[in-house]
Amino acid sequence: MQIYKVGGAVRDRLLGKPVTDIDWVVVGATAEEMLAKGFRPVGSDFPVFLHPKSGEEYALARTERKSGRGYGGFTFHASPEVTLEEDLIRRDLTINAMAEDDQGALTDPYHGQQDLENRLLRHVSPAFAEDPLRVLRVARFAARYAGLGFRVAPDTLELMRQLSGSGELEALTPERSWKEISRALMEDHPQVFIQVLSDCGALKVLLPEVEALFGVPQPAAHHPEIDSGVHTLSVLEQAALHKQPLSVRWACLLHDLGKGLTPQSEWPQHIAHEHKGLKLIKQVNERFKAPRDCQELALLVGQYHTHGHRALELKPSTLAELLQSFDVYRRPQRFEEFIAACEMDARGRLGLEERAYPQADYLRGAATAARTVAVQPLLEQGFKGPELGEALKRERLKALKAYKEQYSQ
Structure with missing residues (x-):
């Protein structure tokens, strides 16, 4: 029996990043031997065990074979004969397919260390294209490591395009998709996640409402960046820079969906886009079964973000209705998140990223006065x-x- 540290723990140590979760793989052992050593079995799909003292996960080395559609459409084979290299080849990216023994010696059969140095996110094998979830995972890693200069390798992006066009993405469950999307939105560069999904054709499958914003112009006076899709990416970028919570980032992503419905004859104006976008925000919320706080804030921000920008001009009666809509008397935090989303929207514009947003303090003061x-x-x-x-x-x-x-x- 040989035990190796694998995956993210090895990758992040080599990158000089803090290691939080550690995954272990066990080569040359049977399930019976693990149980005899006090390990506790977990899960039914493949043999994973919890360490009797640390509680960390130890998985028997295994191979996998495509047997159906989607993320769960695989059969696994674990036995003492499965080698470390055979276990590593089933992983998604070369930078996640390295292992270390207890002496710190590196096993790197697929050149992950070289790809780390070259800042490349590259697939390990053609089997990458069998798992649609990997499209989302690679885009998420791109969002995580964009600040270090990482990019998706061209041949990997091509495989992601093939996967996006295969119909496999539709087999992902809402829960699994949301898990990846929500994690990606909380990375340092969530806008990169959306951009990569767009580049490989996955965005028009998963979030066609967001994809529809690209190429749609806005008035240059308010939006020097012009393009509605570029604006959405910039708003997400600001939300990450200002360490906003998931609910605010989700609202930022969806706030302008109504602009994708504006007829070309009305461009670059988007009259009543706030109201038009509500049905799209609702269908995206439902598609991914987003948590209730994310759903509610996205709808409220979609409907009222222009009220936020015009706060200083609003009549007291309109201001009172706005506060009532947010139930600021019982749920003050939700209104605070609305203000944050409005500020990110105002800053997510070319050349205006540092401008003041006096509307924020004005709205806070109004809420305090009413309360x-x-x-x-x-x-x-x-x-x-x-x-x-x-x-x-x-x-x-x-x-x-x-x-x-x-x-x-």
Whole structure:
């Protein structure tokens, strides 16, 4: 029995990055031997065991063969005869197909170390094209390591194109796709993930609503970058630079989908794109079964982001309706995330990345002014039921009028 550290732990050590998760592969052992040593079995698809003390995962060396569609369409074969090289060749990228023994000696049969040095994301073998999930994984790695200068190798990008056109991507479950998309959006360069998916034809399969934005012009006065798709990538880039949470990044990705529905005869104007985009945002949310907080924020940002930009011009009554739409009295954090998404939208424009966004503090102040209206005095005046709600609305509107007047002075 020989035990090797494999995959990401080896890759990240060689890159000088912190190693968090460690995967181990065991060569020359049977499941019975693992159980005899106190390892606990986990999963039913292939033999993986948890270490009796550390709890880390140890997998028996195995080969795999395509047996159906999608990510799960494989049969696995594990036995003591499977070599380390045979186990490594089934992995996606050469930089993930290296192993280390307990002395630190490197096994690198597919030249992963050279690809690390050349900053290339390259597939290990033609079997890469059998697993549609790898399209998303490679795009995610491109997003993770873009800051180090990594790019997808041309021959790997070609395989990704073939996979994207094969119909295999449609076999991915919403849960599996969302897991990759959400992880990719939280990388340092999530815009690279979207760009790579577009480059290989996967975006028009997975997110055709986003793909439709590329080539659609916007007014140069507000959008020096012109292209709606380029703008969306820039907004995502700003969200990552400002360390925004997943819900904000998801909203940033989907906020302008309505522009993809504008007839060419109306370009570069996009009248009512906020309202038009809601049905598209809803269908994307449902397609990937996004978490509820992500779904809700994406819809609200899609509908109201131009309100955010025009915050200083809004009438107190419109401001009151906006605050009510976000339920700022019970869910203040959601409104804060809306403000963040609006600011990323304003900064995601060519040459305007550093501009001030006074709307953010103005909206925060408005929310505070409305929230400070106390209910108790109204109760003491005898208001109750629907009448109490109306009285509360009137008092909040008064507070917002006073806030706006004070701000204008």
